[in-house]
Amino acid sequence: MDISSLxxxxxxxxxxxxxxxIMAIGVYITFRILDIADLSVDGTMCTGAAxxxxxxxxxxxxxxxxxxxxxxGMLVGLATGIFHTxxxxxxxxxxxxxxxxxxxxxxxxxxxxxxxxNVDKYDLLVSLRYVKNAILDKNTIFVVVxxxxxxxxxxxxxxxxxLGSSIRATGCNENMSRAQGINTNFNKVLGxxxxxxxxxxxxxxxxxxxFQPTEEN
Numbered sequence: 565m566d567i568s569s570l571x572x573x574x575x576x577x578x579x580x581x582x583x584x585x586i587m588a589i590g591v592y593i594t595f596r597i598l599d600i601a602d603l604s605v606d607g608t609m610c611t612g613a614a615x616x617x618x619x620x621x622x623x624x625x626x627x628x629x630x631x632x633x634x635x636x637g638m639l640v641g642l643a644t645g646i647f648h649t650x651x652x653x654x655x656x657x658x659x660x661x662x663x664x665x666x667x668x669x670x671x672x673x674x675x676x677x678x679x680x681x682n683v684d685k686y687d688l689l690v691s692l693r694y695v696k697n698a699i700l701d702k703n704t705i706f707v708v709v710x711x712x713x714x715x716x717x718x719x720x721x722x723x724x725x726x727l728g729s730s731i732r733a734t735g736c737n738e739n740m741s742r743a744q745g746i747n748t749n750f751n752k753v754l755g756x757x758x759x760x761x762x763x764x765x766x767x768x769x770x771x772x773x774x775f776q777p778t779e780e781n
Contacts, residue, residue, distance in 0.1 A: 575705065582708040583770045586715060590762030597723070598735040598755040603659035604644040605763045607666025608637050612764030613771035614673040621679070626688060630768045637764020638757040640666065645753030655752075708769065715762065731755050 587609065594602040612633040619629035640662060647658035671677065722728045733741040734751040742748050 579704045579708060580770065582705065582712060583766055585712060586708075586766035586769065587763050589712075589715060589719070590759040590766065593719075593755055593759040593762070596735075597732055598752060598759075600648075600655045600735075600752065600756070601659070602641075602644065602756060602759060603656060604640055604662035604666070604756075605659075605760060607663040607670070608640045608760045608763045609767045610670045611640060611666055611673070612637050612767035614670045614679070615764075616768035616771050617679045618673055618675075620688075630765065633768040634761045634765045637767075638761040640764070641757035641760030642753060644760070645756040648756075649749035649752055711769070727754075 587605070591602070591605055594600045594605075615633040615636045616626075616629045619632055620626060624632075644658050644662045647653045647661055648655045651658075653661070723732060730741065730746045731751045731754065733744075733746060734748045735755075738748050741751075
């Protein structure tokens with residue numbers, strides 16, 4: 565194996581890995597905190613990117629596109645939560661239903677199977693073109709690290725609040741939480757919305773990196 569090739573590819577791999585880390589945080593919220601195996605994130609991972617690129621093609625700036633992509637992801641979590649809490653479908657089956665439904669929705673959003681982005685054509689927030697020899701505020705790794713720090717700080721604060729603590733209690737012992745007067749169904753839906761929103765945000769960020777070639781030295 566050529567070590568020099570590995571070193572050349574490493575910055576791009578780190579940048580994409582950090583973005584996948586945001587997705588992992590979203591999955592962690594449902595799987596570990598809520599104790600729910602949410603499979604809807606498999607579809608949400610595509611939905612966020614689809615919404616982001618189509619909005620940018622329509623003339624929206626990257627920040628607006630990413631915010632809307634995150635909100636759409638939260639709506640996906642809301643749908644899964646309604647399937648589970650209102651309709652009584654087991655959580656894993658509710659996630660599968662949402663995931664399968666999203667494949668058709670994603671194709672409808674994009675109009676075809678693929679919509680490629682290019683940093684020369686669109687004002688992307690992050691791109692693999694800017695992982696080396698780029699100024700600090702454009703460096704993809706630096707921008708994504710800032711995103712992660714803000715997300716972690718926000719979640720740390722939120723899960724220390726009364727509402728966040730009630731979500732944690734719901735995942736720890738749902739029956740006892742309900743006995744203490746906690747609305748566990750609401751907490752499940754809210755947790756699913758936060759989780760899918762983060763996954764959709766990660767996919768919107770990833771959409772700007774996955775098609776971009778890394779500059780060669």
